[in-house]
């Protein structure tokens with residue numbers, strides 16, 4: 001939607017204003033986001049997209065993809081509860097999205113947990129995602145193409161430990177690669193930025209990572225030509241909603257509710273005062 005001229009330099013003090021501008025664009029355009037995602041995440045992901053102003057559609061049947069996927073503004077693929085019969089639909093959707101010039105985002109959940117899952121993720125990477133977002137362990141497994149010791153869907157690495165793996169994966173795939181964690185690391189293979197927002201309690205709510213991947217799809221849908229910036233901003237804004245939600249929450253269950261309310265209610269002054277994105281200086 002509405003491609004904008006490429007912004008080569010992103011002075012750090014422009015990030016907060018850009019954050020408001022992109023969130024406003026998502027609210028205004030309400031991009032249609034197709035999500036083929038795991039059973040655990042469907043509810044939180046759809047509600048995250050709705051609260052940000054986007055329009056989620058959790059359609060995953062192969063038979064519907066030729067009709068539906070060309071109409072969407074972006075696609076989100078997530079392999080969290082992958083089975084062999086879902087993979088052809090994911091591949092077909094990725095191909096339709098690419099053919100119709102729509103961005104698509106891959107969440108390689110637990111990429112290193114099994115040979116089947118790793119192969120599936122590597123095959124999806126071949127189909128040229130616009131963005132890949134995972135936690136530290138997922139990005140390291142995918143970048144090294146190796147099955148290894150993993151804690152399932154949770155990370156046993158810091159996001160910053162995966163920085164070189166993320167750069168290598170970005171260079172090899174042509175995708176923007178984002179690694180979530182205390183600092184969300186985002187790279188195109190050369191430039192690296194960090195989004196510093198969020199609270200650790202977000203890790204205690206299942207599928208917050210899956211949901212922020214879908215939010216990235218919505219942000220890239222409204223600013224396709226600046227995918228690195230849109231990715232970093234989606235991560236930062238989700239983190240700001242987490243910070244605001246945490247100030248009202250008593251634990252993970254109430255944070256889940258306040259996260260959604262805070263994303264929905266985010267205003268310009270609050271967002272601009274809280275967004276924190278820095279360059280890692282490459």
Ligand SMILES: Nc1ncnc2c1ncn2[C@@H]1O[C@H](COP(=O)(O)OP(=O)(O)OP(=O)(O)O)[C@@H](O)[C@H]1O
Nearest residue numbers: 135180181182198199200202203206207208209210
């Ligand atoms: N230590 C932390 N401090 C602040 N925010 C964090 C921290 N760890 C994770 N987050 C935030 O929590 C959200 C989920 O990230 P996480 O790395 O847990 O994803 P994930 O492992 O893929 O989650 P899931 O598989 O449950 O969807 C992101 O918005 C991330 O920025």
Ligand SMILES: Cc1ncsc1CCO
Nearest residue numbers: 038040080081109153207
């Ligand atoms: C817990 C869980 N298991 C498979 S997918 C998923 C959601 C978080 O990734």
Ligand SMILES: [Mg+2]
Nearest residue numbers: 109135209210
């Ligand atoms: Mg995940």
